[in-house]
Each structure stands twice: as C-alpha cells, then as structure tokens.
Amino acid sequence: MALEIRGITKRFGALVANDAISLSVAEGEILALLGENGAGKTTLMNILFGHYVADEGEMLVDGRALPPGDTGAAIAAGVGMVHQHFALADNMTVLENITLGTERLWSWRSDTAAARARIVEMAEAYGLTVDPDRRVEELSIGERQRVEILKALYRDARILILDEPTSVLTPQESDRLFDTLKAMVARGLSIIFITHKLHEILRVSDRVAVLRRGAVVGTVATRDADRESLAEMMVGRKVARPRAEHLEPGRPVIELDAxxxxxxxxxxxxxxxxxxxxxxxxxVGLAGVAGNGQSALAALLSGTLAPSAGTVSLDGEPVRRFTAREFITRRVGRIPEDRHATGVVGDLTVWENLISERLRETPLWRWRWIIDFAACKAYARRLVEQFDIRVAGIDGATRLMSGGNMQKLILARVLDRSPRFILASQPIRGLDEGAIAAVHQRLLDAKRDGAGVLVISEDLDEILAIADRVVVIHAGRTSPSLDIGDADARRLGLMMAGDLQHGAGAMAS
Amino acid sequence: MTLEPREHTPLWLVVLAPVAAVAASLILCSVLILWTGQPVLKAYALLLGGAFGSSFGIAETLTRSTPLILTGLAVAVAFRAKFWNIGAEGQLYCGALAATWLGTGMINLPPVLMIPLLFVGGAVAGGVALLLPVFLKVRLKVDEVVTTLLLNFVILLLVSFLLEGPWKDPMSLGWPQAAPIVDEGVLPVLLAKSRLHLGLLVGLASAILIWAAMRWSIWGYEIRAVGLNPQAAGFAGIPVNLTMLRVAMLSGGLAGMAGVGEVAGLKGYLTLDLSPGFGYAGIAVAMLANLHPIGVILSAVFLAGIYVGADSMSRAVNIPTYIADVLVASSVLAVLVSLMLVRFRVRFR
Structure with missing residues (x-):
C-alpha cells in the first residue's frame, strides 16, 4: 500500500470532523473521496498533509509512519497536495513558483537550467503543457492548476491529493485533467481525488470511498458503482432535486443594455x-468559469457597483442610483455569492440578520429611531417557521448556523418581500443535498409566483436542472441566450472556454 | 498549544476575566514594588486607601475619572465601528478651545443656557476635528490611525499658538493661558469642599444614553453591523459611509465634551497642560471595558483610582508614581489576553 490511514479521529470542540477513518491507496490507483460539503474530506487531507494534527490514529506512507503535524515530513515522504485555492505567487514565473523553496540554501545561484529541463520533461510526460517563463498572473485558471500539479511532482510526490480540482474548470479542461491523472497512475503514482461530483468519479477513479458526517460509510470499486447508489451512500437517503416546469414568461423584470x-x-x-x-x-442561468465577470455582474445587480456605461432597467424603469437601498426598495431580492462575508453579519443574532434589509419599515421601528424588539422578534419567528430555518433560537449568533440554514435565512429575508427580480449568486455552493433541494424549490416557487430569477452558477448541473434559458459569460462578455433544451454540457463547455457564438446556431433555429 | 473558538461563553467567565486580569497585573507589579524594598501589601493598601479611603480621595478619584469616562466613551464608540480614533486627545483640546472661545466673554447667558451651550459647542468642535480623517478614510482609504494620531500634535500646536498669541490672557503675568471662563459658564461643584463638578453627571448620562442607543436605536444597530461586517452591512442597505461619519461625530463630540468639562469645571481657563493624556488614557479605559459603555464608567473610575492612589502612596512610601502607569499598562495587556481567553479555548497537547 502506498498510503494507509488508520483510525484517524479529529474533533473541533463538540464537532467530530473525522470519526475513526481508515483508508488505503495502492500504487497506480486513483481513489475518489466522495462526500458532501462538511463531510470531513478536506479535514482528513489536511491531517494527512500535516496542517492539522489528528486526535487519534496514524498514517503510513509505504509502510512507514508519518509524523503528525509536520508538513515538511509529508512532502519528504512523497505526499503532494493541490488545494482548491491555489497557493501561487502571481508576480513570479511558472519556473520560479515551481522551484520556490526547493533551492539549496547555501548556493549562490539556483540551477535554473536543470530545473527547467526537469519541468519540461515532466510537463511532456503528463500532458501538463505550460510555458515555464510566463508569469502566473498571465495564466488561465486551468494553467495555474497545472502549475500546482507540477509543483507537487517537482517535489517528487508519489501520492498526489487533489481537492475539488474541477470546480474551477470547464468540462473540456476537466477531461484534459483526467487524462493527465490517468497518465500519472500509469507511471505508478497514487492519486486521491476529492470531489462531490458523481460523474467525475465514475469517469476517472478506480475505487470510491464515501464519507458522511466524518465517517467512512463505504468503499466500493468504481466498476461496481453507479450514480444512484453513490448518491444514496453520500446523502444517506434517496434524494430528488426539484425539476423546473415551463411557464409562459411575462414582461421583462430586468434588462441590461450594453x-x-x-x-x-x-x-x-x-x-x-x-x-x-x-x-x-x-x-435564466448564467454559466461560466469562475472569475469571468460573474462577481461584477452580481455586484451590479445587487446595487453595490455602478456600471461605467450602459443602462440597467428594473420593470422598464432605468436605474439611476446604484445603491443597495435603491435595489431593495425596488424589490430586487439579492442572494449573495459569499453568505458569510456578504450575506449575514455573523456576530449579530438570527433575528437581527432577518430584519437587516427592512430596518426602517413599520412595524419594526417606532418613533423613527427605536427598534421595536417585540415586533422584530415576532417577525423573525414567523420567518423561521415559514422557511423551515433550523436554529436553536432567534437570539443565537448567526455564525453558528450551518450553511444551509444560513442560506435559508437569506432566502427568507429576500422572498418575504415578494421580489420582482431575484439575483441568486452561487445559491447552492457548499450546501448539502437536502438544503440544495430546499433552495431550488424556493426559487422555483418564486418563479411560479411571478418573479424573474437570474441564477449565477459555476455548476452546470444546477443550471441544467432549474433554468429555462442559459447565458454563458466569458471574459466579461455574455453569449446570446440558449433555450435549456438546446443546451448540454459539451456545448456550454465550448462556450465557457470562449467560443461564445457556439450557441448562435440554436438561436436562429 | 492551540486556540479553538468557543461556541458558547459562560457568563461567569465574562465577569471573571477582567477581574482576573486586574489581579494578574497587581501581582506583576508587586515584583516592581518588592524591587524598591517596600512591603507589597502595605503599598497596595496605601494605594487603595488614597483612592477610595476617604471622602476627599473618592471625590478626587471621581474628578479624575470625569474626563476619562468621556474620552473612554469616545474611543469605545469609535472602536465598536472599527473606526480607530486615536485622536481623542486632540478632540478634547478642540472642545476646550470651543468652550474658551464661547465662554470667555463672547456670549453671556444665564448658567442654565450657558453651560449647555459650552457642551454643545465643545462637542461640535470635537466632531469637526474628525471630519478630515473620516473624509480621507471614506474617500481615499487613508488610515485613520495615522491621521487622527498626527492631528493631535497639529491641534496641540494650534492651542500653543493661540495661548502664546491672540488668546493670551493679559492678566496672566506672562504665563501661556487663556482668559478664565465667565462665572455663568463655570460648572457647579457637586460636593462641597471638593473639585468634583457637573462634568461627572454629563459623563454618566452620556454613558447610559450611548449604551441604550447602541442597544435599541436603529443608528446603534447600524453602527454595530458596520463594525462587525461592513461588507454585509452595506449589502443589506445600511449606509456604511454615513454611519462612519455619524460614529466620528459622536466620538469626537464625546472627547470634545471632556475638554469642556476640564476647562469649565476643573481648571477654569485653558492651558497647554489641560490634559495629561486623557485622550490616550481613554483608549486604555475603553479596552479595559471591552468597549462596553457602562463598563467604561467602571474602568474609568478604576484608572482614576490608580492614578490618585499612586500619588498618595508615593507620598507615604518611597515608590515613584510611575508605578501607576505600569499598573494601567499591565492591566490593559492582561485584559486583552483575558478577552482572548473568553473568546477562545486553549488546548494543550
């Protein structure tokens, strides 16, 4: 066994993030680690890589015990990690990034020529083409990921851990990554592939270990598995995401013109x-690879960013003042991308966050100055019940809520105002299956009640499941819209990679 | 050793933490007292007795705490909104300048009107002193720590210029001091044969008002939200910049009122040594109170007691009054550590 994990347990306070986890990876094998967000996948890998120290259990690399909490020892033993968020220095070249920290300390100059030769050789062997002399800031996300993998390989990694590697890639880029991974295991490397996307597992892995609530609920050979069985293992019960029904659209609620x-x-x-x-x-679904202008568009439609040119109209009326207040009063419901940073004030109570968008509305205040506690709490209690928000109490700190309940809180705040237009930015990111179904059902209900919804998502499955039309964004430009019936992952993937007119044929037909 | 955030903090811990912190600083300072060769317990007994052991001592301590309550509130309000106002000292002098400008013959009103006028004038002046820093922060993202700190020296030089030049009292025998506040503007004394003046009541009332406002008013909610997460507050439609401006005016105004109290209540006229650093001590007061408005009252009295008690202790035994500064500094440090322990749990392995 290249890697063996035995009985790893890690607690954070009362939370058991990893509960006696045992796993093994053989040489030349791709093990997929499947689990919902919060199932403990990333914690486990951070323990393996020495970022955390486990409370119990041990790890063996090639039969030798790995000292806990020592990242240097993990690297020396041949463990390499590609994080979800890259750790690259933008203003340095690919070569510098890869060799950073490996040069000998007591040498006057680094041996660039040898390093370059090695990198080029590795890149060719695994199909990781990237120009070693380009600066990282000029690279696409896919290329940056290749640099991260090269970085690990350059340090002689024999066991490579990839944490949700496809979340930033187009479907085509993902295919390419899978080819690379296959080439690596063919040469005897071992790979742990962390994901919550089932179709990727079925494509690339040899075995699947499923984690649920910090414990391994099963390990199966991929050839014996299918989507339904894996999904059920991951979630613990059968789940069905709500599907969209087609309704006859009415008048435009929001129009962006150039x-x-x-x-x-x-x-x-x-x-x-x-x-x-x-x-x-x-x-309407807005698809695209992360970082192509989605955040700016979301900020614009939330009222926190003013355009430098062009007009935005709400219900046919051009918007002149781009402030959050203006958008709120004109009944725009805004679900932000980052719940913790933008959606709620974590250290305020649940009820305080539920009223934050309607502070100056009767009956929540009195005499123009004073917050009516009783009215606010009654209002908050009603929303908590109506939107099935699971909290210990409305006086608890919001930061203690789970992601799904926090999202329900934001949905409650937004939907209770019966918005005309809803901007949902990455509405299911980081949520478990139950919460995803609840969020999608709420959005579909809002649509039936007459609202127009724009869902910005990097998850094509989400868009294909609930959108009526899809628009692709790339490098700040949007494609013509595509009826959902004409959209599939391959076509959207090509558009996401920059060929925005690829869907134009469908428009004409 | 690792720190883990606590999900729930028991109440006893919240109460015990600052007490334990103060005890820790007393133990630390006893080493210094031992070094001077004096008995520790006797020294602390003298300190306590000097500050609280007689009606004179209590009156002196409360007099000393008056400006500290107001500057402490000024800092607490600002820090709550994460507006790092280090300029309470300068704003205090601005308040004193306004009181001197209005109160040395420019206007004559009966005391019921004159005294409020001086406080309002001082508050406005203190707030105005923060206009430039808050504008630079909001528009150009200039760090307010730097601007408010440096403005202290600018304002002090302005005071110096006025006292040496246009505002110099011709009756002062050449000392750099302004003309005295007119009788109608002098704050009444609260306790016979003491220096304790109306400013204390202004400070107490301010503390209670601000506590209530932070808790129940919409502005208070907005200030708390902006301080805790400006991005989310702005997203929810709270005017972040306007809230910052309100906080700055409130903070500067409170510090300005401290200056009014010192000029019109204690000294009677403006001098360059009106404040021995009350503005800076306000930071210690606020931190010691964990930015809680009611806590500010307690910590201001505590700090004032240490200074007053250290004076009388050093007269009785041979310990320099600097011990007071060490005590205050180590208490603030100990409180900061204890607050961290309240928020986190330490785990050894």
Whole structure:
C-alpha cells in the first residue's frame, strides 16, 4: 500500500470532523473521496498533509509512519497536495513558483537550467503543457492548476491529493485533467481525488470511498458503482432535486443594455457590453468559469457597483442610483455569492440578520429611531417557521448556523418581500443535498409566483436542472441566450472556454 | 498549544476575566514594588486607601475619572465601528478651545443656557476635528490611525499658538493661558469642599444614553453591523459611509465634551497642560471595558483610582508614581489576553 490511514479521529470542540477513518491507496490507483460539503474530506487531507494534527490514529506512507503535524515530513515522504485555492505567487514565473523553496540554501545561484529541463520533461510526460517563463498572473485558471500539479511532482510526490480540482474548470479542461491523472497512475503514482461530483468519479477513479458526517460509510470499486447508489451512500437517503416546469414568461423584470464595468487601472473591462433580459416567470442561468465577470455582474445587480456605461432597467424603469437601498426598495431580492462575508453579519443574532434589509419599515421601528424588539422578534419567528430555518433560537449568533440554514435565512429575508427580480449568486455552493433541494424549490416557487430569477452558477448541473434559458459569460462578455433544451454540457463547455457564438446556431433555429 | 473558538461563553467567565486580569497585573507589579524594598501589601493598601479611603480621595478619584469616562466613551464608540480614533486627545483640546472661545466673554447667558451651550459647542468642535480623517478614510482609504494620531500634535500646536498669541490672557503675568471662563459658564461643584463638578453627571448620562442607543436605536444597530461586517452591512442597505461619519461625530463630540468639562469645571481657563493624556488614557479605559459603555464608567473610575492612589502612596512610601502607569499598562495587556481567553479555548497537547 502506498498510503494507509488508520483510525484517524479529529474533533473541533463538540464537532467530530473525522470519526475513526481508515483508508488505503495502492500504487497506480486513483481513489475518489466522495462526500458532501462538511463531510470531513478536506479535514482528513489536511491531517494527512500535516496542517492539522489528528486526535487519534496514524498514517503510513509505504509502510512507514508519518509524523503528525509536520508538513515538511509529508512532502519528504512523497505526499503532494493541490488545494482548491491555489497557493501561487502571481508576480513570479511558472519556473520560479515551481522551484520556490526547493533551492539549496547555501548556493549562490539556483540551477535554473536543470530545473527547467526537469519541468519540461515532466510537463511532456503528463500532458501538463505550460510555458515555464510566463508569469502566473498571465495564466488561465486551468494553467495555474497545472502549475500546482507540477509543483507537487517537482517535489517528487508519489501520492498526489487533489481537492475539488474541477470546480474551477470547464468540462473540456476537466477531461484534459483526467487524462493527465490517468497518465500519472500509469507511471505508478497514487492519486486521491476529492470531489462531490458523481460523474467525475465514475469517469476517472478506480475505487470510491464515501464519507458522511466524518465517517467512512463505504468503499466500493468504481466498476461496481453507479450514480444512484453513490448518491444514496453520500446523502444517506434517496434524494430528488426539484425539476423546473415551463411557464409562459411575462414582461421583462430586468434588462441590461450594453452594460460595461471598467477594469482596474484601465485594464480589460470586467464587464464588456453585456446585454441580458430576465422576464417574469422564468429562470435564466448564467454559466461560466469562475472569475469571468460573474462577481461584477452580481455586484451590479445587487446595487453595490455602478456600471461605467450602459443602462440597467428594473420593470422598464432605468436605474439611476446604484445603491443597495435603491435595489431593495425596488424589490430586487439579492442572494449573495459569499453568505458569510456578504450575506449575514455573523456576530449579530438570527433575528437581527432577518430584519437587516427592512430596518426602517413599520412595524419594526417606532418613533423613527427605536427598534421595536417585540415586533422584530415576532417577525423573525414567523420567518423561521415559514422557511423551515433550523436554529436553536432567534437570539443565537448567526455564525453558528450551518450553511444551509444560513442560506435559508437569506432566502427568507429576500422572498418575504415578494421580489420582482431575484439575483441568486452561487445559491447552492457548499450546501448539502437536502438544503440544495430546499433552495431550488424556493426559487422555483418564486418563479411560479411571478418573479424573474437570474441564477449565477459555476455548476452546470444546477443550471441544467432549474433554468429555462442559459447565458454563458466569458471574459466579461455574455453569449446570446440558449433555450435549456438546446443546451448540454459539451456545448456550454465550448462556450465557457470562449467560443461564445457556439450557441448562435440554436438561436436562429 | 492551540486556540479553538468557543461556541458558547459562560457568563461567569465574562465577569471573571477582567477581574482576573486586574489581579494578574497587581501581582506583576508587586515584583516592581518588592524591587524598591517596600512591603507589597502595605503599598497596595496605601494605594487603595488614597483612592477610595476617604471622602476627599473618592471625590478626587471621581474628578479624575470625569474626563476619562468621556474620552473612554469616545474611543469605545469609535472602536465598536472599527473606526480607530486615536485622536481623542486632540478632540478634547478642540472642545476646550470651543468652550474658551464661547465662554470667555463672547456670549453671556444665564448658567442654565450657558453651560449647555459650552457642551454643545465643545462637542461640535470635537466632531469637526474628525471630519478630515473620516473624509480621507471614506474617500481615499487613508488610515485613520495615522491621521487622527498626527492631528493631535497639529491641534496641540494650534492651542500653543493661540495661548502664546491672540488668546493670551493679559492678566496672566506672562504665563501661556487663556482668559478664565465667565462665572455663568463655570460648572457647579457637586460636593462641597471638593473639585468634583457637573462634568461627572454629563459623563454618566452620556454613558447610559450611548449604551441604550447602541442597544435599541436603529443608528446603534447600524453602527454595530458596520463594525462587525461592513461588507454585509452595506449589502443589506445600511449606509456604511454615513454611519462612519455619524460614529466620528459622536466620538469626537464625546472627547470634545471632556475638554469642556476640564476647562469649565476643573481648571477654569485653558492651558497647554489641560490634559495629561486623557485622550490616550481613554483608549486604555475603553479596552479595559471591552468597549462596553457602562463598563467604561467602571474602568474609568478604576484608572482614576490608580492614578490618585499612586500619588498618595508615593507620598507615604518611597515608590515613584510611575508605578501607576505600569499598573494601567499591565492591566490593559492582561485584559486583552483575558478577552482572548473568553473568546477562545486553549488546548494543550
């Protein structure tokens, strides 16, 4: 066995993140680690890589025990990790990033030529093409990931851990990554592939270990597994995500006409002449690889960013003041991308966060100055019940809530105002299956009640499941919209990679 | 050794932490007292007796605490919103300048109107002193720590200029001091044969008002939300910049009122040594109180007691009054450590 994990247990306070986990990976094998967010996958890998120290249990690499809490020893033993968020120095070249920290301390100059030769050789062997002399800031996300993998290989990694590696890739880039992984195991490396996407597992892995609530609930050979059985193991019960029903759209609730947002210091515009319409009773999905202007578009439609050119109209009326308050009063419901940073004030109580968008509305205040505690709490209690928010009490700190309940809190705050337009930015990111179904059902209900919804997501499955139309964003530009019936992962993938007109044929037909 | 955030903090811990911190600083300082060769317990008994052991001592301590309550509140309010106002000292002098400008013959009103006028004028002046830092912070993201700190020296030089020049009292025999506040503007004494003046009541009332406002008013909610997470507050439609401006005006205003109290209540006229660093001590007061408005009252009295008690202790035994500064500094450090222990649990392995 290349790697053996025996009885690893890790507690954070009362939470058991890892509960007596045992796993093994053989040489030349891809083990997929499947589990919902919060199942303990990342914690386990952080223990293996020495970021955390386990409370119990041990890890063996090639039969030798790995000292806990020692990242250097993990690297020396041949464990390499590619994190979800890359750890690269943007202003340095690929070569410098890869060799950083491996040069001998007492040498006057680093042996660049030898390092370059080795990197080029590795890159060719595994299909990890990237120019070693380009600076990282000029690279695409896919290329940066290749640099991260090269970095691990350069340190002689024999066991490579990839944490949700496809979350930032287009479907085509993912395919390419899978080819690379296959080439690596063919040469005797071992790979642990962390994911919550079932189809990837079925494509690339040899075995699957399923984690649920910190414990291994089963390990199966991939050839004996299918989507349904894996999903059931992961969630613990049968789940069905709600499906969209087609309704006749009404009048436009929001229209963007050639909207641009200038880039920082005169660089490329973040949004480049974006035109987009969302009508009553329809859900439009905005697909795209992370970092192509989605955040700017979300900020724009939340009222926290003003466009540098173009017009935004709500219900046919052009917006002149781009403030959050203006958008709230014009009945735009906004679900932000980052719940913790933007959605709630974690250290305020649940009820305080539920009223935050309607502070100055009767009957929540009195005499223009004072918050009516009784009215606010009654209102909060009603929302908690109506939207099935699971909390110990409305006086507890919001930061203690689970991601799913926090999202329900934000949904409650937004939907109770019966919004005309809903902007849902990554609405299911980090949620478990139960919460995903609840969030999607709420959005579909809002659509039936007459709202227009824009769902910004990096998860194509989500868009294909609930949207009526899909628009792809790439480098700040949007594609013509595509009926969901004409969209599939392959076509959207090509559009996400920059071929925005790929869907144009469908428009004409 | 690792730190883990606590999900719930028991009440006894919240209460015990600052007490234990103060005890720890007393133990630390006893080493210094031992070094001087004096008995520790006797020294602390003298300190306590000097500050609280007689009606004179109590009156002196409360007099000393008056400006500290107001500057402590100024800092607490600002820090709650994460507006790092280090300039309470300068704002205090601005308040004193306004009181001197209004109160040395420019206007004459009966005391019921004159005294409120001086406080309002001082508060406005203190707030105005923060306009530039808050504008620079909001518009250009200039760090307010630097601007408010440096403005202290600018304001002190302005005071120096006025006292040496246009505002110099011709009757002062050449000392750099302004003309005295007119009788109608002098704050009444609260306790016969003491220096304790109306400023204390202003400070107490301010503390209670601010506590209530932070808790129940919409502005208080907005200030708390902006301080805890400005991004989420802005997203929810709370005007972040306007809230910052409100906080700055409130903070500067409180510090300005401290200056009014010192000029019109204690000294009677403006001098360059009006404040021995009350503005800076306000930071210690606020930190010691964990930024709680009611806690500010207690910590201001505590700090004042240490200074007053150290004076009388050093007269009785041969210990320099600097011990007071060490006590205050180590208490603040100990409180900061204890607050961390309240929020986190330490785990050894």
């Amino acid at each position: 909207v641009s947002v200038a880039g920082p210091r005169g660089g490329n515009p973040v949004l480049d002449r974006v035109s987009l319409t969302v009508r009553e009773r329809e859900i």
